Amino acid sequence: MKIRILIAAMSAVAVQALATTDLPIEVVEVIGDNTMTKEQQLDSQSTLSKPVQDAGELLRSVNGVAATRRGGRGFEPIIRGQSQNQLNIMTDGAYTFGACPGRMDPPTAYTAMDNFDQLTIIKGNRSVIYGAGGSGGTLLFEHKRPEFKDKNYLGSIGLGYTSSSESQDGSANLAFGNKRAFGRVFGDVKSSDNYEDADGNVTASSFDSSSYGLIAGSDLNNQHYLQLSFEGVSEDDVWFAGNGMDSPWTDSETARLKWVYSGGTLVDSFELSLYQSNVDHLMDNYSVRNRMPMNENGMAAPSSSDTQGARWLANLQNGKAEWRFGLDHRANDRSAELYMDAGKDGNYNMLASIMWPGVEQQQTGIFAELDYQLNDQDLLRFGSRVDQFDANATRADEPAGMMGSATPNTLYQNAYGVTASDQSDTDLGLVLGWDHKLSSKTVFSTNVSRSVRAADATEQFIARSAMGSSWVGNPDIAAEKHQQLDITVVSRGETQRWSATVFWDKVNDYIERYNLETATLYRNTDAKLYGIEVDGSRHLSDTLSATAALSYTRGESDNGDLGQIAPLEARFNLDYQRDQWAAGAELVATTKQDKVNPVIDAGETDGFTVLNFYSSWEPLKSLRLQAGIENLLDEMYAYHVNAANSDPFNPDPVRVNEPGRRIWLKVRYAF
Template identity: 40%
Template sequence: MKKKEFWLAVTAAIVSQTVVAESDVAGAAEAVKLYPAEALQVLGQSPAQLNPAPLSDGGELLRSVNGVSGSRMGGRGIDPIIRGQSQGRLNILLDGAYLHSGCPNRMDPPTTYAVTDSYDQITVIKGSRTVIYGGGGSGGTVLFQRGWPDIEQTVSGEASYSYRSNSDSEALNLDLTAASELGYLRVIGHRGEAENYQDGAGNEVRSAWESQSAGLLGGIRLGDNTRLEGSFEQVEEENVLFAGAGMDSPFSDNDSMRLKLTHDFAAGNLQRLRVEAYRTEINHLMDNFSLRPAGMMQMKAPTSSDTSGGRVLLDAYFADTAWVFGADLQQNDRNGTVINNINGMKGGILWPEAEIRQYGLFTEAEHRLDNTNSIKAGLRLDRVSAEAGRSRESFMLMGTPTTPAARYQAIYGASDQPQDETNVAGFASWSHRLNSHYQLETSLSRSVRSADATERFMAKGDWVGNPQLAPEKHHQLELSLDFDNGDHRWQLSSWYNRVSDYILREYRGNVQSYRNVDAELYGIEFEGRYRLSDSLSLRPALAWLQGNNRDDNQSLSQISPLSARLALEYQQSDWLLAAELVTAARQNDVCLRSDSACNGLDVQKTPGYGVMNLHGEYRINDSLMLTAGVDNLFDKLWRSHENREDVSGNQVQVAEPGRSAWLKLSATF
């Protein structure tokens, strides 16, 4: 079956002949112009270019990108997956800041706090192709970006209202900017809410949520070549229901602060200095009684996740080479406890004052050999330390006192002593233009990911971390071929990732646990644009991947099946009509909890599906835009394979929404 799907993917990719969108190329080119050695791979699009529909959060937006999927537990908090990798294997930055989830079971991945309409541009870098955004990032890097505003309009803004029928969700967004030669002031605000949606079979899915956010951003020119920017942003989640979790979330709040200094050198080899600092604080509460019928065992789990960090980057040009030199640091502190709401006793310590610190040094360079060849390379050194301050604090397990340290010893024979790591990562790529239409690129990389706070220090009766996990070492090879003749563009990529010490989450009896294994992931991606006429264009895309546990000769859990998209767009001067077919094959290569040889996280062998989406845009005038559409036109019952069982082991694979009509009215001024 694996060979059959492999050759099906290859054949479909070659026959389809398509590409990266025009705006993708333009966005990447602009990014390279600003930061010459940042090997940006794709995208660089506005959120509306990726998906014009009203969406619940940044994770749902990213599922619009070929090769990117997401795991759903409710109506919000879609956890993005790139090339079969998620969570700590992705570097996700919101306007330059790192956030780490406040929920161990990922009710709130970082993208939950990304109000998509408040960002100017989204960049997705698949795989390990840069070293300047922190250690790890083996699956990819996602940048939610905001830029210095254009001063042609002293006062500008955008306001929007959206409505979605399935869930009766509504959202209001406001973005106002006042700018001059001296600087700018920007105010952003958002308010959204949704009721439970219905799946394609008419079943109600627990998925309601409320969200609001506000942000104040400002920048000032300290001189002709120096700019200082600062921001403060609050995002508040309330009454968030989860069909795929044993608990709901009464609230989850995030406060973010950022400071950025940029200086452009007037002449010489030095080009730009960037200094950035940030602080993000998340407070999260989940329980099983305040938003659902209370049972005999009423439990609550207050948690916090605070992250501080910053980086210094120096762009330079010498020896006919564009360079970036830099250093960064990041510290994440997490605390969380499970508490019996009836008697106040502790039933587990989710994060026992877990502290992970990372200090990094890096350099990245790009050199053009001649008119047809260029090379890029980067090198990174990280020092990582991890410790748990509450590992000797007691909690009750089956009526008996125990501690996190005792749980680590009982499950793994592992000590709770602090751990230190020194990690070396890097990449090298070569780009060769074959002729005026074809370009070939190859990339070889090594990235190293340290275990996160949950994998190291989780301490419950049915879920225990391993403090002595070795860091993952990813060694990736990627080949890509691009074609562009003006009317037709396509990109075909293939990649292979051999992983030493892959951190595998599995079940040992009824206990979720972690161990290191050797693994491999590999796949093929194809996407493009075929211009049928001046007004009509076709956009096909395809992604296939495979993940294997090489130690046990088993499939890895949560691996996306073969998927394909086909979009047809008709555009005139003021309006656009589009139809998109989203399909996925049946996923038979699974690692089931019910399989004693595998003990994995997959719920079932997931059936394939095909979903039709329609949308249209009409520009009423220079200021007003009306967008409307219907998702899941034929009201299909379907589930993404990555929709996982909950932390309590309940076999629930959350169904996606059924038919849903939507509209969005946007005004710019």
């Protein structure tokens, strides 16, 4: 049997992810083995779910993945201790970068999960075709072309409710067409109040959110397929316990064009994709709730992030060799300003800082990747890419501040002795993989890689100075170089599955945030991350199954422990399913985390044990009713990676707690 290395394997971990989401989305985790067929993947999926508010929170239920909570929205995914632009996050081939310097809006905040069909999770750097970087991993959210069988339309409607926060959500999805062409429209709305933790403390987490989109695709002939799509996401009155401000509004729009050609002579097929994403964002400390009680006016920070990109990807199959090669380009422009004495009438009276001074960052790469079937047991992968990174701050000499004399370049010069200038760098990425079939059920997989991650807009060019403190990026910061090794064994039988992975990442020029007196600065250092992931599932009977997962990551630099690293975590699920009925229980447990970074962690975190219950009933083939209880024992707890409460009324850093006991209900009708 031919095996394929590192493309899209479903493991017990992926089954676990599907068992704990509220979406009809298919979650596929890449861990090394691709011998499981599509039908086997679908057979292994559970239909049980629990409420999640965005794609970042969804990822928490995948082994080795954490997510930072700052409130009720904007969960920042973390894979094996890496986050932000250490991850490549793509929606139908498009990148969207958030517009908030305080990370209120990671890319996953603009991914309306009810509208996507498949999420592929790639841990570590296992392929060169998805862009530069991706040292921590890659997340691919995809819309799939609808399949029309005995009718020319498909659709679904969903409703949900969660107690404690009084959250309500609704979604609708409609596709119509035939085998040659289709149209699809979708949308969802969510609304939530602030929730209470187990001690009854109210956590700032209220929000209103809506999204909409449309997709149109058509076969122009037997060789050419064209697809257009557009999506929009709006956020209003979003409260953040883990940020110094709240967000009155945020708007995001993404447009895509995809052309697929197949049946060529020089190549078997190729895909050309173009995209544009725009995000506009406002955060302040007075519109959503008054966080400056001694002042009539306060602070406001309008910001924007615009991204354009393209990729051409070709495929060529030649006997035992399968080639993928092409080129990609990505350009991101960001701007952010901080105003003091900002009025509720919308007038910004004094420019205090140009936080993102017209930051322009570009990446252009060329890549090639080969999967070679050596024999029936062995498959090799060779991948390489060359990238050029360019960056500049076009407003670095523009004055701001109370006297109108401070410029971003002044802050850079005072902190590092350099000023902003055109930066250009060329780097090499490599992937080497080997899959060996130990038996008909077991595959051994190892992967060695080198990837380069350029600094983001904040690490390189942030320029904030206000209220006696400063936050200054380093224009001369070097890109991170990751050298990784991971080894995985995957086994899949008729009644049980398991996998085990060990990984090691040696990082040269790791970009580290640190404090110097009243300034927050950035520097390069050397670091290492390493850990293990083990998971398994077993059918105990025709109706009863169990899954278990364990993950641990450790991060160290030359200056101490790395921050935002989750402790040892274990998950156990027991699921019962018979006819139209299903029920299950989930136990989540972590140890204490005492390996902390004082700059970005809010101190040590106690371990916890949380019990969840969920159930499902399908009275009709097209109707599913679901209910459950989260945090059944009303445990007071917080994930270590949750943000610190930065409310001015509570200046001591307190990690944002998770909700107390809450009941949830969901109904979904498909037609």
